[in-house]
Amino acid sequence: MHPMLNIAIRASRVAGKVIVRAFEQVDKVEVQSKGTNDFVTNVDISAEEAIIETIRKSYPDHTIICEESGILQGKDDDYQWIIDPLDGTTNFVKGIPHFAVSIALKVKGKLDQAVVYDPIRGELFTASRGKGAQLNNFKLRVKPLKELNSTVLATGFPFKCKQHTDAYLNIFKSLFTKTADMRRSGSAALDLAYVAAGRVDGFFEIGLKPWDTAAGELLVIEAGGLVTDFTGGHNHTASGNIVAAGPRLAKEILKDIRPHLGEALSK
Known part of the structure; x- marks a missing residue:
């Protein structure tokens, strides 16, 4: 496995623990509006901080682009981490157990590594450029359909x-x-x-x-x-x-x- 994918997986699991712990007492989550029909919680921010800390430990010079913190410019801009710490915040706030941590890495402008982690179901979707996509280490393929009928x-x-x-x-x-x-x-x-x-x-x-x-x-x-x-x-x-x-x-x-x-x- 690519070492940078390993770090993305580690970061997603750390964030997942923050999210699941908060989801057990979702009525205590602090919710703020950051725009029209757009919400952020203290959990989004805590999960994002956990991801940034995990990446920075291994790659302190990389640029990190975050939903909540914006662009954290690094010395080595060829490597850009793109983070959504809690995709599905409205579901989370409403107690609907369908949300994920999303972490991608671009290298010189091309998507190179990807993790989407569903902490409720324990499902880890991963991909490395040119190496295929997996769900909990099982290979994934899209359906090879030709028409909309029955889709x-x-x-x-x-x-x-x-x-x-x-x-x-x-x-x-x-x-x-x-x-x-x-x-x-x-x-x-x-x-x-x-x-x-x-x-x-x-x-x-x-x-x-x-x-x-x-x-x-x-x-x-x-x-x-x-x-x-x-x-x-x-x-x-x-x-x-x-x-x-x-x-x-x-x-x-x-x-x-x-x-x-x-x-x-x-x-």
């Missing part, structure tokens, strides 16, 4: 970007009429991990941030899948609009998305 897609509502509600609902309707069903779980990191594991057949969402998707993106790619923006390009990190599925199914999803984009979602 189950995951999605996320644009709760932070409600100006896109009409476009989103049109996309949802177009896809929903062709699929078997849809899922909205509240954690993009786990949605992407589930695409990699074949638990859902595809995923799409509007307005995500790099820390939501970086680790999950590498999981999907290393499991044989495709990750694009809504136009089939590679601007999803900047736009936050993402599609993930097996290569053929991704193209079918994009066919249904494109007619409803408008200028705002075509970037």
Whole structure:
């Protein structure tokens, strides 16, 4: 196993312990609003601090990009850790046991290592560039589907970007009429991990941030899948609009998305 993946796993487990301990007394968690429909807890901050400390012990010069702390610039910017300490904060606050720690490493601008850790289920999704993706050391592959019929897609509502509600609902309707069903779980990191594991057949969402998707993106790619923006390009990190599925199914999803984009979602 790659030594930097080992550190990411160690950091995710340390953060996971912080989260699970707090989840046992979730009514005592301190919640603050950091924006419209966007919440942060003292647990997000404590988990992030634990991750940063673990990475810094081994790699003090690396840059760390965090959801809560922002960019912690290091001397060696070729190595960038991208962290979401608690993806699914709203689920956590409401006592819904579906959330994850997400840690990715970019080396010279390319995704290189990834961990998505579900501390409630004890599920550890990992990937190394060119080495495949695993769940608790079992190899993952996306479903090689060619059409939307009988598929189950995951999605996320644009709760932070409600100006896109009409476009989103049109996309949802177009896809929903062709699929078997849809899922909205509240954690993009786990949605992407589930695409990699074949638990859902595809995923799409509007307005995500790099820390939501970086680790999950590498999981999907290393499991044989495709990750694009809504136009089939590679601007999803900047736009936050993402599609993930097996290569053929991704193209079918994009066919249904494109007619409803408008200028705002075509970037």
